[in-house]
Amino acid sequence: MDHALERLLVRHTLRLPVPAGPAGDGSAAALRFDAALRTAGFALSPSLLRELSGRPGETVVELARRALEAVRERVGDHVRHNAYFIDFPRNVPDTQEFWLSCVLKALDDPEAREAVEAQPSAGVLNLLTLPAYGRYPHTYEELLAAHAELTPSGGDRLTVLHLGGPTGEELGALYLSLAGSVTPLGEEHLADLAVLAAHCADGPQPAEIPVRENRAVVNAARLRAGAAPLLDTVTDVLRLACALSDGDVTLRERTRFRSLSRPLRRILLAALDGVVAAAPEKLADVAPYREAWKRLGERLHPHAYPAWPHAAEVFAVARGESRAPSLDSRVEALLARDDVPGAADLLASAAPGRLFRALDRLLRTAADEAGREAVLAAVERSGSRVAGRVVLSVREHVQNRGAGRGAGRRVFVNRAGGAWVAPDTRPALPAGVRERLVALLDAETRRRLPVPERILVAPEALDVALPLSGRASSGGFGVLPRGSVSPVDGELLRFFMYWKQTRLTTDLDLSALVLDERYRPVTWLSYTALADVEGVHSGDVVAAPDGASEFIDLRLDAVRGTYIVPQVHVFEGEGFEATEESFFGFMLRDREQRGRPFEPRTVRMKSDLRGPGRVALPLAFRRDDEGRWHAHWLHLCLRGAPAANRVEDHRVSVTVLLRGLMGRRPLTVGHLVRLMEESGSAVTLWEGGEVPEEPVTYLGLERPDGLAEGSVVVTPENLRDLIPA
Template sequence: MRNVIYLKTKRKLIVQRGSHVLPPKYLATAMKNIEYLGFTFSKQLMDAVRTLSIEEFAALYDQLVTDLKAMIGADVIYKPMYPNFPQQVMLASEAELHIHAIIHYITLALPDYEALDRFPLLDQVGLSIIDLGSEEDYVQMIRGIIQANSSISQQDKENVEWVIANHDSLEAFLPEAIPLKENVGFVVGALLKYGKAETRLIGSYVKTATDVLRLATALSDGDVSLAANTKFRKFKRAERRLLLGLLEQSGSAIVEDMLRYKNRWIRLGEILHPSEYRNQYPRCNEVFDILRNNKPYETFGAKVELSLQYKDAWLAADLLKHRAGEFARRLDHLLRITEEPLLMVYAFEDVADQVSTPVLLQVMTHFTHRNERHELRTFFPKGNVAKAVAIPNTLPVLDPEVCEAVVETCKNTLLSRFSKLPPLGRVYVDESLKRFVVPFSQRSASKALRTIVRGSRLEMPPGSTIRFFTWWKEGMVRGTHTGRVDIDLSAVMYDKNWNYIEHISYTNLRSGKYKAAHSGDITSAPSGACEFIDIDIASVVQYGGRYIVASLNSFTEQPYCDLPECYAGWMMRKYPNEGKIFEPSTVVDKIDIAADTQICIPVIMDVVERTVIWTDLALRKHPDYYNNIEGNQKGMTLMGKAMTSLVKPTLYDLFKLHAAARGQETEREDDAQTVFSVKRGVTPFDTGTILSEYVV
């Protein structure tokens, strides 16, 4: 499992060098086989593998192939409704397509077509390199995830939990401090779950009442971001004493912390029974009494809101200087209601060094683009479901001098902070990193072949045809059968102004004008089912198209989290009628769909700029009637506009600051000691490294 985690996260393997000489034919055969899956070995990995015995190599190879197939979706059988897709769909008559669809809807049977021989794949595919790793790098990878200064993905949580469960000694993995409170609750919860929690360690991690609430939430398998309510389980007496003991020693702001989540604390108190321990934990008993009986208590938040209500900017600033992060988040509001905005910037400057790096980067980016007239402002609410909220941009214009002063304050604070980190030497920063967003929040990121941040733009590989695919299965989940599951794959085309021009779905299997085709609507998946969509890029551009939005709709209305398996992805094909319909080596991305939603938008394609906009979003609102692409046009268009006009801090901005503070920039990548680029050095896919070493 260690190498499974390492492979998925960093495309590396740990291989203990042996004293054997592996016959060349074994290595050559293995590498030829994994080329079919789109991967190859680095020279360092080949050298290490050559020292293994045949038995050791066979075990390594068998596990590697199993893992690679699962990563790209090549571990299942793809049987589309029309096995000779796409040509078969494009050449069939309307009557033939209609009759087969009706028969399938009535009987669930697929048409009886023979799969014809296809010409072998001619596409030249760039291979992903699997490198040789080390125990030290693996440990640092896990440690970096734990001490990330931002929320981590579900995949990262599962990896960390496996490490906690399966390593006797955790000293090397656990840092002295965990900066993000969400991660505190999750990690301490896992330590307690597997009986590996030391009192000293827990005490150093859990410091506030909200930390205790997150821990109770983690122990109840809830959402540690606290964005959603949790049904707390019954705790054992020892667990109750632990939670109350940690709460008793929380900071001086215990009452205010607990009032933020008043109703949850009242429910938790009904399980913890603090009155039973009133002599041992008198402070806890007193605070729960305030919450249960609604005793008056003026909070910091109430004072700030009252000052803002009366537009007393300086009273609010005086309060907020004791909570610098909140000051930063409310700075735009303060600047809008004060008559002396530059003085307000100077007040913020006094506390800027107390603001976290993620918040400073976001404030800097916000004020850099503050007066640009974007149609929408887009936010990603906290929680485990990947939602986006887009609202009209009605912010009034601010004095450019004021905006520039805020930007300089943030920039200078970050430069000062980064300058205290180890030097980087000569640094190369790839301009292509302007297309990649800094990974501030990954809690709702889906498991994927390549995990990057929403709004980031990937370069589209060479090829003429985009092939979207999905695979899903119905069956037993947590002791209950899903019933029939019908997942619909759709693609909608828009022009540069987001005006609808065409869609491909089960309601419209093909478009001659845009050279697009759907492989056929399958409505049940007892053994798994698949759907494909092909879209010719040149024809879309020729007739004024620019954006293609891929979407997945649960027609039978099961949330994706209640399915045994469901994923989507896309390939780039040069000759769509050649090679198999599903060619593993042509898979560019695969994303597991497991959110508590019925509508998912994995990617948006900008076919004019040939970029892929990573969205990984859920639409939570119910459509007008059926859950299909036609019923979600408004939501699709809004999300498309929001994601293509997103203004967020980029990796280029972040790494340029590090280069200025810690090294000397060079224009030649080959001259650099530290490289930040899309393919070499620190890349956008090294999320753990970025969060733990550069967003600090």
């Protein structure tokens, strides 16, 4: 099997297919494989260990080599994590003493002395001009020699690698799961879908591809394999053109269209002609992407193909030569006449998904009880034609709806992870309307959910937020959707961040802000505050041509606040998306554990740093009234300043944002479990031990070994499968 496909499978499923082959005695190699995995916090399941033990040793060794690469990359152990202070977390100096030592070293350096002497008199000291500042004073090997081996702990993470089925079946199942997802995929998963779609182009295809971005990726693979694309809107054609140019199928970013071959141009124009001929009203979808259509027209040359006149209409609308009134304009005209029932009826018949997204406005705009009743009747009438994730998104919106004008603040999060807070100026929705709407939405969700005879659910899974969009999380390991809450059990909390610049000198800074119960700053740890009561910072590194890491170590019982907010700032150079690689994560350790600054067995989470902003907020930590800590998943990437971003400069904006986010209640796995239980499923909280002998539906953070054949397993890797279609 192709190595890249094997790594992709391991990353998504934590399952390792063992190819068919001769029997042998690979028990010794399998045990060495398991021991090597355990150094990274992974282990072979009993069934996988048995299977490998019955294969030739050389087969096991080759599988082990590739699998180890895959799992180490998942937790960030594929790179070297050096720390500026070699003894970190011990012997971290006071910040000002450290800066003074760097100045003194510079004054002893004839080449640096003149430039440094002139700075104090001006009242400003540029740390970057000090030769001893920001560059590793020792090698990675010297760092390793300065640290003892990690002391084993019962709290160390151990993630099980399971036995997979035949390779083709595993790849096909993963492809069908991603392509048929009812929620948009994140950047990493969308890229993986493209790889799988090319590999599985000749195999079974999903019965339906509800998410248009996924459809564009699959269509590009189908075209390259000689199959007909699946297109039923003009925007489908535009997305496909973006995919063929390796552009952004989400249409958020500008795609530079390539010159397309004559056969491809004919396919795209014929598809456009067919869509518009069958439904001329779909020309209304051209306007939102007018500029993209103009640029695509320069590549397709529609004037050269008079056989497809309807395709030419698309570009005429884009250029403003023809008009195509949109559904939105018709709705606005009705609302301008105060005809809320008419607007609701139009949306219910033409675009019920838009009706659901406009519900709050329609209910607020309705002049009386009769108008609101008409809107609710339209919801009840059209709910079965609305995507399940839209139904759940509206349900989440309603449960977070404030009491009305001036009563609270609204939090907005866009597709790129940008977020902002604004006063809630909307008038209140009547309590009766909210209650009836919740009942309608829950009834519609309950109707679509399966009703398994028996559900086993791990308690920690109940507070995992439903992934109503793949963009609500980032790629990585141990990552949960935005809004999820998970327990944090440990004495020492250590953040880590790694980056490697692509072209420009790039300085990323790791910081942690501590807030009290009223969201007021208590202290922070960063390159400007290396040590405090709570913990220590590993030291500032200001360039990463070969990769660089920074760490923050926190003693949880010493934290004087209620919230800890780790942050990564772009101080100089490339943004997160421009770096060759950048990621953040956290580890948990016992107080007496030693070891290197980075130990993969203690990694609980590692997420890629991606997004157009310059300030990343992956998650926050909260201490409850009983002193227990919990992680709250944020996945935010704020705009920040073009350069010189620091934790001190963003204290106010971060605290305002965090206050708003902590006040929101996401829909969780627990919500769907409750609805299935109301429909007749027997629900059991499972905290480990023997699994039932009969098939069950299992919901948890990790797949247990030994489940009966036919069991349905839902973990964070495939949590999207829980969302009803």
